Amino acid sequence: MTTTTTRPRSAASPTGHRPAVRGIPVASAAGRTGAMLVMLLAALYSLLPIWWLIVTATKNKGYLFTTNGFWFSHFDLWSNIRDVFDQDNGIFGRWLLNSLLYSAGGAATGTVISVMAGYALSKYAFRGRDAVFNTVLGAVLIPAPLFALPLYLMFSSVHLVNTLWAVFLPSIVSPFGVYLSRIYASASVPDELIEAGRLDGASEARIFWRIALPVMSPALVTIFLFQFVGIWNNYLLPALMLSNDQLQPVTVGLAGWRAELNNGVPYNVTITGAFLSVVPLIVAFLALQRFWRSGLTAGGLK
Amino acid sequence: MTTSLTHAPPEAAHRGRPAARRGAHARRVFSAVGFLLPFGVLFAGLMIAPICYALYESLFRLHRSGLGLSAPTTSFAGLGNYLTALKDSVFTSSILRVLLLGIVQVPVMLIAALILALLLDARSTRFKRTFRLIYFLPYALPGVIAAIMWSFLYAPGVSPYASAIAHLGVHVDFLSQHMVIFSIGNMITWAWTGYNMLIIYSGLQAIPPELTEAAHMDGCRGWRLAWHVKIPLVRPALVLTTVFSIIGTTQLYNEPAILYRVAPTVTSSYTPILAAQHSADINNYNYSAAQSIILAAVTCVLSFGFLRFTQRKAADG
Numbered sequence: 001m002t003t004t005t006t007r008p009r010s011a012a013s014p015t016g017h018r019p020a021v022r023g024i025p026v027a028s029a030a031g032r033t034g035a036m037l038v039m040l041l042a043a044l045y046s047l048l049p050i051w052w053l054i055v056t057a058t059k060n061k062g063y064l065f066t067t068n069g070f071w072f073s074h075f076d077l078w079s080n081i082r083d084v085f086d087q088d089n090g091i092f093g094r095w096l097l098n099s100l101l102y103s104a105g106g107a108a109t110g111t112v113i114s115v116m117a118g119y120a121l122s123k124y125a126f127r128g129r130d131a132v133f134n135t136v137l138g139a140v141l142i143p144a145p146l147f148a149l150p151l152y153l154m155f156s157s158v159h160l161v162n163t164l165w166a167v168f169l170p171s172i173v174s175p176f177g178v179y180l181s182r183i184y185a186s187a188s189v190p191d192e193l194i195e196a197g198r199l200d201g202a203s204e205a206r207i208f209w210r211i212a213l214p215v216m217s218p219a220l221v222t223i224f225l226f227q228f229v230g231i232w233n234n235y236l237l238p239a240l241m242l243s244n245d246q247l248q249p250v251t252v253g254l255a256g257w258r259a260e261l262n263n264g265v266p267y268n269v270t271i272t273g274a275f276l277s278v279v280p281l282i283v284a285f286l287a288l289q290r291f292w293r294s295g296l297t298a299g300g301l302k
Numbered sequence: 303m304t305t306s307l308t309h310a311p312p313e314a315a316h317r318g319r320p321a322a323r324r325g326a327h328a329r330r331v332f333s334a335v336g337f338l339l340p341f342g343v344l345f346a347g348l349m350i351a352p353i354c355y356a357l358y359e360s361l362f363r364l365h366r367s368g369l370g371l372s373a374p375t376t377s378f379a380g381l382g383n384y385l386t387a388l389k390d391s392v393f394t395s396s397i398l399r400v401l402l403l404g405i406v407q408v409p410v411m412l413i414a415a416l417i418l419a420l421l422l423d424a425r426s427t428r429f430k431r432t433f434r435l436i437y438f439l440p441y442a443l444p445g446v447i448a449a450i451m452w453s454f455l456y457a458p459g460v461s462p463y464a465s466a467i468a469h470l471g472v473h474v475d476f477l478s479q480h481m482v483i484f485s486i487g488n489m490i491t492w493a494w495t496g497y498n499m500l501i502i503y504s505g506l507q508a509i510p511p512e513l514t515e516a517a518h519m520d521g522c523r524g525w526r527l528a529w530h531v532k533i534p535l536v537r538p539a540l541v542l543t544t545v546f547s548i549i550g551t552t553q554l555y556n557e558p559a560i561l562y563r564v565a566p567t568v569t570s571s572y573t574p575i576l577a578a579q580h581s582a583d584i585n586n587y588n589y590s591a592a593q594s595i596i597l598a599a600v601t602c603v604l605s606f607g608f609l610r611f612t613q614r615k616a617a618d619g
Contacts (some may be wrong), residue, residue: 153594
């Protein structure tokens with residue numbers, strides 16, 4: 001519905017990109033060069049810090065800051081990686097595993113819950129439906145950090161702090177996921193399909209699991225992806241909730257190492273650790289671009 | 303906003319075979335409630351309940367006896383914690399700090415995002431996909447990992463930027479008293495410009511080509527086309543990105559939380575969330591609750607205020 005926004009421009013001008021063909025002059029050469037320059041500078045601004053991180057992660061720990069920060073030298077990536085996994089009895093692997101468990105478990109559970117709710121809000125008419133949906137929409141606008149401290153205070157009073165549940169439970173509630181699910185259910189699940197299922201005598205639950213869910217699977221990927229990355233990137237909530245470093249995700253662990261830099265955690269460990277925790281995200285980001293964009297545009301063009 | 307047409311039991315259907323239809327309808331409402339239940343319970347328990355709990359806690363005050371020998375007692379304080387917060391210059395200056403940062407940083411970031419989106423949308427631009435990807439890439443980094451990265455990029459003696467600038471004979475300390483707020487602004491701008499650019503760009507892509515064609519025929523192109531045709535048409539996207547950015551700035555946490563550990567110029571109560579966390583750390587939960595509620599109220603007033611403001615302007619225009 002709202003996701004069909006990336007119309008290919010070439011369709012608009014079948015004669016090609018150059019308006020000059022139809023008697024309109026192309027943008028001036030100076031203008032185009034200036035535009036290209038601005039875009040290149042912006043690209044440099046975006047890329048340089050990440051480039052520095054990659055380059056520095058590969059350097060021998062004796063030459064981290066004495067050599068040009070933006071170019072390779074004294075390549076020693078493998079022993080840096082070994083150092084990261086050896087530090088503090090190999091806790092880095094544990095952190096990665098924790099992040100993976102929180103993100104995959106939370107996103108999978110959260111996606112199912114969101115899709116069920118979004119489907120119900122899209123395909124069933126009942127009194128108060130709009131009120132429910134508006135409440136969800138309002139919650140989309142309230143940023144998660146606002147809930148973190150109240151949650152911490154509440155969980156402290158019931159002694160849930162410093163347990164897995166303190167991070168897992170809040171992670172699976174996603175009003176944005178419900179919002180996206182409702183849009184996708186309205187757009188992609190035809191009512192005729194549901195009616196046909198009913199005529200065949202299928203129960204409502206069976207119609208949902210066997211008919212609606214497969215049709216919505218591309219949407220499921222988008223919602224899962226957003227929630228996975230949201231949980232993986234989250235810092236405030238686990239930083240508040242988990243003081244036990246065996247339970248911490250990689251974000252909290254690395255921030256702890258960064259703070260311990262003056263107390264013996266070597267630079268190369270923190271820098272290569274940051275690099276390692278970013279690599280899977282960048283790979284996933286590049287591989288799954290399509291899903292990113294569809295979720296963002298749906299969120300952006302309500 | 304939503305144009306979903308549901309063909310689920312319309313009222314007219316009841317005229318047919320009332321009992322059977324009503325039975326089917328009731329069953330469907332029952333299923334709908336079942337589908338909504340897991341989310342509803344979690345939403346109530348983990349989003350509404352904490353806010354109510356914080357509101358309740360903020361009305362009490364903990365009293366410790368002078369020597370801390372007897373157990374502390376709690377008493378009703380009414381709005382006492384709120385009055386304390388408003389008189390607490392450390393807390394109020396943390397709010398002022400994020401507001402000032404937002405007033406400077408949000409316009410800079412959004413103007414940059416708008417310019418990049420317009421350039422990407424221009425016909426003569428090449429390598430569109432590559433540029434779009436590069437600009438959006440910083441968003442793929444977890445905020446706190448990006449903050450750790452920048453904490454090195456800023457650190458005196460380590461910063462490759464500082465040493466590059468030093469070649470020009472200028473010595474900068476990104477973490478000094480005067481620079482640190484700009485350095486934090488730069489971290490946010492770096493992380494979020496591409497995200498905002500993408501939302502605005504999607505808005506530009508949704509403009510019907512006939513419209514820009516027509517303007518083009520009338521001799522309106524380049525920056526005039528952008529200013530008179532495109533920008534007014536992406537107003538909704540601009541409003542949305544502004545609201546999200548305002549909200550984001552008031553919630554500032556990751557960047558100062560990392561810099562706090564490495565730069566003495568960033569205090570333990572640098573931003574409102576840090577201040578509230580600090581109160582909780584020293585076991586003043588009631589005060590922390592009041593600070594959280596004040597921050598929530600400020601955030602809501604700002605974002606809804608801005609929405610209302612733009613809506614009124616749209617109505618006038």
